[in-house]
Amino acid sequence: MILAKKSPSLRQLQYFLSVAEFGSYRRAAEELGVSQPALTSQIASLEAMLGLTLLERSRNGTLPSPEGRELLQQAREVLLAMRGFSDSAELLSLGHQTTYKLGIPPTVGPYLLPNVLGELHERYHDMKLYVREGAPRALQQELIEGGLDLAIVPLPLVSPDLAIEPLFTEPLKFVVPAEHRLAGRQVVTPSQLRGESVLVLEEKHHFHHQVHDLCDKLGATVLRDYEGTSLDTLRQMVVMGLGVAFLPGLYVHSEMHIPEALHVCELKSMPINRQHALVWRASAPGRIFYRELAAYLRNIIKQRLGDVVSVF
Template sequence: MLPDGKSPSFNQIRYFVTVAKHLNFRRAAHSLGVSQPTLTSQISTLEATLGLTLFERSRSGTLLSAHGHALLQYAENILKSHLSFQEMARNLSDGENTMYRLGIPPTLGPYLLPHILPDIHALKPNLKFYVREAAPNQLMHGLLTGEYDLILSPISQNNSQIQSQPLFFEPLKFVMASDHPLAGRDYVKPEALLGQQVLTLEDRHHFHHQVQEICLRLGANVARDYEGTSLDTLRQMVVMGMGVAFLPGLYIHSELHKPEALHVCELADMPIVRQHVLAWRNTSPARTFFRELSGLMRDIISQRLHEAVTVTESAPS
């Protein structure tokens, strides 16, 4: 601890470096825009605070003392760090020059982000995302605790601490093996699902609960003994004839390049969709930028994925 228990002020450190540069109090005071008595007083206070003599003063001029030489580089580093801090703060003030921690479900991220991130990067090259995948409930918890800066997720709950903007509706397609009795039709009547074995993901996924609600409504059976760990494993189980399933539209759009082994259709007069939103804490300093970002995402999704999803209108401010 310093002798008087105090710490030097930033201005005192700046004054010290300026006097060390000029080795003349009059010229240093002019450079700093302060009076010479003020500068002299501040240097004396700094020396008293440190318990050190920083300058040797004589009729022939001013010189750095041995202690002054030892501290000068550290003082200059403080000024450089302060300047870097100010520059970074200015860059961050528009929201476009930083890295944000983005959370997204594994049933969405791999099938959406490759379509939108290149365009976002082209428009905002200094904007970066550190992407982490987790189930929607975990994403919401992580957003509230500060683990994520923003999340892209299905609507799962309302919370007064969260702001969100709708992005798009994604259809859930009905799929079955190509040799299944219901295969070959563009639309299947909902009553045809009565008694069908419907495969789905593990119950930690929001997607599981949506499919479960559909099955309860239509009298289908959720195959709890054969839950998939991913959309890819779910797809493979359907191809092997273990049951039928619902798969997200973006997954089908991105992954089913050779759909011969799988038949994709929809339920007649019963469109099934899930809505995705971009959400952030309402106390986030970047909340205005996040709202602008949601609009940019909607525009890109509308251009790139209009065949697979339906873009929604923004919520009122």
């Protein structure tokens, strides 16, 4: 008689993956909602079953062993495939009556989502969205690894693992404090920005790099010592006279109906914008629905924000 070899459970693979990613049994246990002894016991059983040491503890935390590193990506792929199987079954049985995890940058989410979620809920009233903010690169990685179902991120984006559906183009506005030499002008020329001190967001934001490249072209100086943590802090630093800044059109539309101590300008003959797209894993079981969702989002954005952004 041939005895079937016992295989690791999905729970054990999830535990292994969590400890490896958090670098800590304690933090992984908290995230998973289990006791640390139960987590440790499951990892020990997995290692005994495989005949391998997967994780190594040290003073600096817990790290995958060389063997653990070899198996980490396969464990992630097994869990992602199982999730895809479950999602496909749910889509077939319940239509769109499910919860989707949506990632979006903090420089877009608060100023876009309030304008689209109401109509989106009316159209897909059984669909629920769990929204998570993060930097674009982190959202992209989380999407590939299965932590998110969808994300709205800036373009350009090239990845064979992701399907990309462009949504809209958003203009950038040039803002100066009330006492600035350019205040009161509706339009300024690119040459007038030469030598200006420009405030930017922290480097983790995609917006930071776009403004940095723009300043290089204009001959302006980026104030690296005064980087903002959010668009609101950037705005307040302009108000206080620390420098000038570029702000996204959706933010200006949403937050600056009565610009206090600020003036908004346009750059003559030099439209500046950023593009946004809805993205998902190319292999996602809900990809047909996601494309439909992108089309409906474009329609809502055009109707409600067509005077602020340009829709693809």
